[in-house]
Amino acid sequence: MKTTTPNRWLTLCVLALTQLVVVLDGTIVNIALPQAQQELGLTDGQRQWVVTAYALAFGALLLLGGRVADYWGRKRTYLVGMVGFGIASAWGGVASSGLELIIARGFQGAFAALLAPAALALLTVTFTHGRDRNTAFAVFGTIAGAGAAVGLVLGGVLTEFADWRWCLLVNVVFVIVGLVGGILFVRESKAEGDNRYDLLGAATVTLGFGSLVYGFSLAEHGWGAPDTIGFLALGVGLLTLFVYIETKVAQPLLPLRIVLDRVRGAAFGIQAIAGIVMIGATLYLAFHLQIVLGLPPLEAGLANLPLTIAIMIVAPVATKLLPVIGPRPLMITGPIVVAAGLVYLSRITADGDYFVQVLPGLLIMGVGMACVFVPLQNLALTGVAPHDAGAASAFTNSAMQIGGSIGLSVFTAVYTGVVAGAGTGAPTPEAMTSGYSAVFLGGALVMVLGSVIAAALIRGPKSALMPQGEPALHLG
Missing domain, CATH: 1.20.1250.20 (MFS general substrate transporter like domains)
Structure with missing residues (x-):
């Protein structure tokens, strides 16, 4: 791959925008949560799941998202991730109940797990070495570092002068720009060779962490409660099974x-x-x-x-x-x-x-x-x-x-x-x-x-x- 990929700086702009959206969405709802909680009638326990659902789905599926981007095609994965992220954001923005909002945030995190590795992989194959590569990664890294702060400020602006729902709906604007830029300027690439998905590993690690987090969330009703112990034990068991699976499969997650x-x-x-x-x-x-x-x-x-x-x-x-x-x-x-x-x-x-x-x-x-x-x-x-x-x-x-x-x-x-x-x-x-x-x-x-x-x-x-x-x- 040549360093002089056509439109590489426009590609950088598109991918940097993607990174900004993924990172700022981890914090943009923080400032909006008090308003959302009041309007949707969330309890304090449910309130934390608006943030947890995004972070958990993002973190648990990120490894699989990277494999999908490599094997299926990075541009294709990027575009699908963008569309899904936009739909999930719009759903969250019009949610009529706390459960809807939490589910939408989970889908946001899942599609972010496709977007983030696809964007970074595309950046890697677009800027292969030299000063241009250093510049590109410096820009990308700076945006990643500032994204959380941007999310807090933007969330404050939108919540105060518009409505908390715009903290999610604003993503649709970013998604449209990202889709157009991705179609026009991003080139397809993928890994060659025998590529197999570790789907059983992905399922066990995702369900394992989900059970563990849910078990901890139930602890507000008592650490010794049967449902708390049950979900924590299930989480540990599934993660143990994940470790066993990873020792047996040819291409582990x-x-x-x-x-x-x-x-x-x-x-x-x-x-x-x-x-x-x-x-x-x-x-x-x-x-x-x-x-x-x-x-x-x-x-x-x-x-x-x-x-x-x-x-x-x-x-x-x-x-x-x-x-x-x-x-x-x-x-x-x-x-x-x-x-x-x-x-x-x-x-x-x-x-x-x-x-x-x-x-x-x-x-x-x-x-x-x-x-x-x-x-x-x-x-x-x-x-x-x-x-x-x-x-x-x-x-x-x-x-x-x-x-x-x-x-x-x-x-x-x-x-x-x-x-x-x-x-x-x-x-x-x-x-x-x-x-x-x-x-x-x-x-x-x-x-x-x-x-x-x-x-x-x-x-x-x-x-x-x-x-x-x-x-x-x-x-x-």
């Missing part, structure tokens, strides 16, 4: 050699922990800003930005430090710094001031997250054979989404337990604030666990922990 490596396994675990905090804890911060502090949607969206800004400012510094000190020190200290920020946030009060009680915590978290994110992709790809690079990179993203799904379910159980323990009937601002504080402290404990994992498992010479040459970014 997830080659186990990828995750059994000590360093890579630690990286995947820490990525899941980062997802727990970035998806779970930050959602409850959005609730505190709007429901307790009474910030309008736009202000609440802007109030979350310091976290992203701090990450973007510190990331270049961490990038320069990485080859000097290696990934281990960053991976140990980064989670501790994030935990310190969460402990600071746990001190919120119902009548507190954002600039005193929230802003410093977000900035501290941003510094720590930058130290985690910078070495994480390197560690996930260290020592990976070229044939496994796509699966390793895809599983890194899956780990964050699935970690966020599980974390959000557990945090919801913690929150509802604290609020119910207050015994005040309808939740008061003070009771809700106590629930949010418990969530932040839980997030801090999880981040400390991440630091312990890094200290115990990420070992070896600095040179051995840094991949040689250019890391493969293909997700297929």
Whole structure:
């Protein structure tokens, strides 16, 4: 494939737009949820599923989506993913019940699992090497990093000046642009050879994680309840069966050699922990800003930005430090710094001031997250054979989404337990604030666990922990 692919910069624009849509949809509804909950009559437990359904379907199906893109055709997969994503977004935007909205969000995540790997694979084969490739991936990566922040701000604008439903309906505009651009400028490509789908593996891992997350969501009614234990046990059983299947099939969805490596396994675990905090804890911060502090949607969206800004400012510094000190020190200290920020946030009060009680915590978290994110992709790809690079990179993203799904379910159980323990009937601002504080402290404990994992498992010479040459970014 020649680097001088015709219309390659227009192709980059189309694919970057796709990446933006997929990433921002993980956060755009966060600010809209209080309005959606009130209009559709969602309980606090159902409310978290509007976010969980998207993240769970996206994370659980991402590996299969990469295989489909490679085997069936990347452009074809991209276009089908776009159409499906648009239909699911429109359905969610006109949903008349909470169940409809949750199901639509699940379909959004499923089609995003086709879009994301197809877009990155197309970028990989369009820009094969040299300065153009570096520029293309820099643009793509920057948009991926800024997408969550864009989603929060755009969600705030649409919710405040239009309606929460436009947080989903706006995707139809992006989809139309992406479809036209994809048809005109994107070239087809696919992997050659004997390609077989691991459908049984895909089914067991998807149902396994789904059962696990649902079991955790039922924990708000009691950890010892039969349905809670039953779904958690079913999830563990299905995931165990998935591991067994992966040892037997010729072309596994997830080659186990990828995750059994000590360093890579630690990286995947820490990525899941980062997802727990970035998806779970930050959602409850959005609730505190709007429901307790009474910030309008736009202000609440802007109030979350310091976290992203701090990450973007510190990331270049961490990038320069990485080859000097290696990934281990960053991976140990980064989670501790994030935990310190969460402990600071746990001190919120119902009548507190954002600039005193929230802003410093977000900035501290941003510094720590930058130290985690910078070495994480390197560690996930260290020592990976070229044939496994796509699966390793895809599983890194899956780990964050699935970690966020599980974390959000557990945090919801913690929150509802604290609020119910207050015994005040309808939740008061003070009771809700106590629930949010418990969530932040839980997030801090999880981040400390991440630091312990890094200290115990990420070992070896600095040179051995840094991949040689250019890391493969293909997700297929």
